[in-house]
Amino acid sequence: MTRTARAIVIGGGIGGLAAAAALHQRGWAVTVLERAPALDPVGTAISLAPNALRALDVLGVGDEIRDLAAWQGDGGLRTPGGRWLSHSSAEAAAARFGGPLVLLPRATLVDRLAALLPPGAVRTAAKAALADPGDPARPARVSVGTDELEAELVVGADGVSSRVRAALFPTHPGPVYAGFTTWRVLIPVPGAEFASHETWGRGRIWGTHPLKDGRVYAYAAARVPAGERAPDDEKAELLRRYGDWHDPVPAVLAAARPEDVLRHDVHHLARPLPAYHSGRTVLLGDAAHAMPPTLGQGGNQAVEDAIVLAHHGADLPAYTADRLPRTTAIARKAVRVARLGMAGGRAAVAVRNTAVAALSTAGPALFLRGFDGIADWRPPYASGRRHAGQR
Template identity: 50%
Template sequence: MGKSAVIVGGGIGGLAAAVGLRRIGWEVTVVERAPVLDDVGAGISLAANGLRALDELGVGKAVRQASRAQYSGGTRTPEGGWLARMDGAALEKAVGTPIMGIPRATLHRLLREALPAGTLLLGSAAGPVRQAGPGAVRVGCGETILDADLVVAADGVGSKIRDHLFPAHPGPVYSGSTVLRAITEQAVALRTDFELTWGHGTEFGHIAFPDGRAEWHAVLSLPAGTRFTDPLAELRRRFHDWHAPIPALLDATRPDAVLHHDINELRTPLPSYAVGRIALLGDAAHAMTPNLGQGACQALEDAVTLAAALTTEPTVEAALTRYDTERRPRSQAVARAARQAGRMGQQLTHPLPVALRNTAMRMTPSRTAIRMILRHHAWTPPHLN
């Protein structure tokens, strides 16, 4: 088996795949079309499954040191009443680690630092991917042609490689929700590590970071493509009477720091994550709504599973068959669960279903909630060494 790979896409999933392949002795080139990697306005909650994947990639310790554990918080109403409290200590006892909050840019940097200089080609748009004989795949990259034994398509929800491999697939669709988010410019006085607040068709949440700053996000049920002239002013108007610290989080944010993206998902599951010597990974394979906080964690699982399969199977094709067999059922089940969580959470708008949901959440014992979380968090990675 040859051991050279081209990874298309330099996001978290693509970099994690590069780190994993490097750990098993492969030569890797990551092709990223963006000239500058800049995702300063976002944060990530990493659950136990994502952290275990990072441990196998050799960067788990560094990620934990740069993160803040989520021991306190939960879900609230706009008036401030608690629907559910998060018992981070109980979750840590059950799975061995609390959920950790980290700026996305920090996680990205730690993955980059685990790769040799020259691995990442910025400002390089990948062209067509095609088979170049029985044992190689060819990727166009500007005026350069890259030949490899494996191509990993980690080019996101709008993956061009996925569209080429599955031209009859309907592709991503709008989830019905749009998200605005930012990281505060300065520290904010927070009494909890993590919170979600559900209104009618609206959600506001925050993740606290070690330096006292926080990432916040506002999810709104709006038509696709809706944009605001002054996003921060619009959010202040919508959330001015919601409980603390929501107004303070908005006040601690620069107007030009707010990012706004529609949430798209692969609602129609793909029939396979592998075709020949091409593997789909992360959002390119299973873009999901963020309602379970599992998007990045599933991409990290993909990366470790792919690298492990390549160490145990005799050919690239056999390894990708195993990768598909192991990853597709789990990741697609998580995507379905995330979609359902959104429908029962942020996307509910009618007062009666909202009231019934709130009552059910208040009556659910914390141990039952932890069992539900464990369905997604309790994943054991294959070993790479």
């Protein structure tokens, strides 16, 4: 009798749960080890591009997520004074990439992914460490407290500060500060009516997006020294930096409480890893290719990773060959966009704004070209059921 292949996923975030669900559907016996006491996602909302939605279609939840999500309609890019530099078209984006861009709370996606797993597959309050990456002759081993588990596959989905990555590649320098910090809120804003938009200032960014449930997701970023924090509270810091920006920024700040504001410095892997696997252990998501959030592709690429990993199964060199070139290129592009959006000099900002405005006059299709090769990605295998984004 052949024993079912075992997979241990270290990390219960979006990438880890998606990998566990995809492997489970392919016949693996899956265990997810999450160090937090519950599957409460860090963060507020997540934007899912057509590439990630097609990956979720493989898991059978793509259409459900589309129905639950707030659809980002027409919007664009603005200056702090409110002038529109460019306009985006949801219809043009859907036509170009075969599907919409949607926005939803991270908790919603985590709940839907966790529901795809069998009872008992997720263990919370489980601080795991890679004891042995394994090789073709022996299984990998993971220690959890005083217990030790064996598996034919271990998936490191433990985020930007991944301990699994450090164990596999101890000479790699690891994540570095990207040069800016971020704030995020997800709150109700009474009476708020506005088009989804992002605003670029001098060394500062603000974005505001309505969700389907009536709440507003807003985020900000600013060039500051690593580790810096507000002397009072982060809402007060946002008021100092963005309080005089165009509507609806003041309304969002007025509706937010200090405890609603999350702040995190942004770190990324400036140097790509030599591979995404070693022995029987593999990395995905931020553990493999942490990138700035400027393309909104961090979580999207983690979901792609999950589907490609399940497709290749135990053939980890094939997974690395599939994923490393693509994610490295996207991460580098995210760095370039971050430099553009976070430009601080007056002359550089003036040139940037002029170029963006000129690009916009050429039509939304030209502006959307930046996502060619990203949002049009398709999975290597399908679930067998047609979906709304399938052509």
